[in-house]
Amino acid sequence: MHPAVDVTAPGRATRSTWIALAVLMLPVLLVSVDNTVLAFALPVISEALAPSGQQLLWIVDIYSLVLAGLLVPMGALGDRFGRRRLLLIGSAGFAAVSALAALSPDAPTLIAARALMGLFGAVLMPATLSLIRNLFEDPSQRRTAIAIWAAAFSGGAALGPIVGGFLLEHFAWGSVFLLAVPVMLPLLILGPILLPESRDPAPGPLDPLSVLLVLATMTPLVLAIKTAASSGASLLVVGCLLVAVVAGVLFVRRQLARPVPMLDVSLFTRPAFTGAVLANLLSVFSLVGFLYFLSQHLQLVSGRSPIEAGLVLVPGLVVTIAAGLVVVRIVRHVPAHIVITCALALNAIAFTLVALTGSWGSDLVLLAAFCLLGAGIGAAETLSNDLILAAVPAQKAGAASAISETAYETGAVLGTAVLGSLLNAAYRHQVELPAGLTDAHQEAASETLGGAASVAGALPEAVAGPLLESARTAFDSGVQVTSSIGAILMVLAAILAHRTLRQAG
Numbered sequence: 001m002h003p004a005v006d007v008t009a010p011g012r013a014t015r016s017t018w019i020a021l022a023v024l025m026l027p028v029l030l031v032s033v034d035n036t037v038l039a040f041a042l043p044v045i046s047e048a049l050a051p052s053g054q055q056l057l058w059i060v061d062i063y064s065l066v067l068a069g070l071l072v073p074m075g076a077l078g079d080r081f082g083r084r085r086l087l088l089i090g091s092a093g094f095a096a097v098s099a100l101a102a103l104s105p106d107a108p109t110l111i112a113a114r115a116l117m118g119l120f121g122a123v124l125m126p127a128t129l130s131l132i133r134n135l136f137e138d139p140s141q142r143r144t145a146i147a148i149w150a151a152a153f154s155g156g157a158a159l160g161p162i163v164g165g166f167l168l169e170h171f172a173w174g175s176v177f178l179l180a181v182p183v184m185l186p187l188l189i190l191g192p193i194l195l196p197e198s199r200d201p202a203p204g205p206l207d208p209l210s211v212l213l214v215l216a217t218m219t220p221l222v223l224a225i226k227t228a229a230s231s232g233a234s235l236l237v238v239g240c241l242l243v244a245v246v247a248g249v250l251f252v253r254r255q256l257a258r259p260v261p262m263l264d265v266s267l268f269t270r271p272a273f274t275g276a277v278l279a280n281l282l283s284v285f286s287l288v289g290f291l292y293f294l295s296q297h298l299q300l301v302s303g304r305s306p307i308e309a310g311l312v313l314v315p316g317l318v319v320t321i322a323a324g325l326v327v328v329r330i331v332r333h334v335p336a337h338i339v340i341t342c343a344l345a346l347n348a349i350a351f352t353l354v355a356l357t358g359s360w361g362s363d364l365v366l367l368a369a370f371c372l373l374g375a376g377i378g379a380a381e382t383l384s385n386d387l388i389l390a391a392v393p394a395q396k397a398g399a400a401s402a403i404s405e406t407a408y409e410t411g412a413v414l415g416t417a418v419l420g421s422l423l424n425a426a427y428r429h430q431v432e433l434p435a436g437l438t439d440a441h442q443e444a445a446s447e448t449l450g451g452a453a454s455v456a457g458a459l460p461e462a463v464a465g466p467l468l469e470s471a472r473t474a475f476d477s478g479v480q481v482t483s484s485i486g487a488i489l490m491v492l493a494a495i496l497a498h499r500t501l502r503q504a505g
Helices: 015-049 054-079 085-101 107-135 139-170 180-194 208-231 234-256 265-269 269-302 306-312 313-328 336-360 363-390 394-430 438-448 449-456 461-500
Strands: none
Touching: 015 054, 015 107, 015 139, 015 269, 054 085, 054 107, 054 208, 054 394, 085 107, 085 180, 107 139, 107 394, 139 306, 139 313, 139 363, 208 234, 208 269, 208 394, 208 438, 234 265, 265 306, 269 306, 269 336, 269 363, 269 394, 269 449, 269 461, 306 313, 306 363, 306 394, 313 363, 336 363, 336 449, 336 461, 363 394, 394 438, 394 461, 449 461
16 A cells, blocks of 8 residues: 655645644554553552562563663664554554553563563654654654654653543553553554655664663663662662663674664764753653652642542643644744753743742642643753754664653653652651551551551541641652752753753754
């Protein structure tokens, strides 16, 4: 069947090209929703499958471990074997294993299904952004298309709690995974008709050793970050970091020595490219870190239901999408490095607002802060992704897309690991437990606000009331500390972006 769009045709995009973009957004939205929707289903999954504490961690972590390790190799494979082909294979596989996850009878099966979801997610994700690079040759239209892509990616993360809250209030826990089937079907039907095939016309030879070295770099790195966040420094963390560093150095040396590398690491010698990747990573870092404490505050401090908490996020989601689209027009008149710098500064202002208002800040203040953050995320994500793709020829778009999405996943992991672990540490330091609790209750209530809320549900009001009051106060104090650090990091990110992205305009 002949594709509706000729990838080699110069000029501006046609109506069918924009329809093809709409089809491409389905897997992007689904994979990004999947990053946050699982958190809402964990209590129900725990009740249904009775996993051990270690198994529960693997249910959450295995997806991002596999995804982060395979994004770069799969982007290179798409350049070689065809991006549309890998997109369709990845989408079909993702839908199939999502159904397997929904029907899992026990924790090991669910862990295996989540690992396969990470595999097929890595297959399909680089193809979406690289196909956009080939579909839209006009720079202005490409920025608009990338704005829509970025809005689907970052907006999907905010949609996760809304979707999760709705599904869990009306259906079984498996519904959060079964969602993939109806979402992927239109892509599998319309993709072969609307999407052009594109690939690198002169790909290098397959390099299995480079693939293994990427896996040996990214997977231990993500595991080290997650382990350090949950249990602090340990021999496992140090060992994983050493493996990641050694494998990373060997990977870079191998790419520099090969005439046709799997990944052109020399791109990172360009300040504008490196700055765009870091802006991408730090934008997602701020979004995920902010959502980590915002979702908990809305449910466990303000007492909102999951669906109500999700709906509070809607204005910020709308602002994120709008900012990504508006910035396409702004950048015609204002240099990109100025816009990205201002966008990251908005993130800093959002964190500062939360840090200054502290425990007396209302949900309305949090909503306003999230809208400011959404404006910064929408603008920075759109332009940083565009700069990353514009830095490479169209035939190498898969590898560049994989770098962008690896930055996204790393930013997501770091956002939870760094800001989340700081928040949990501040909570543990501040919380004061009432007398009369058992050892088990003390351990649970001293770890997280969620643990304190769970313990309080089994206690008489005379004990539960003071416990919840202390836990909520400690949590909000931790949010102040975390937000202050987040604000400082975003100011540094804005300075870095201003200095490195000047070459980009």
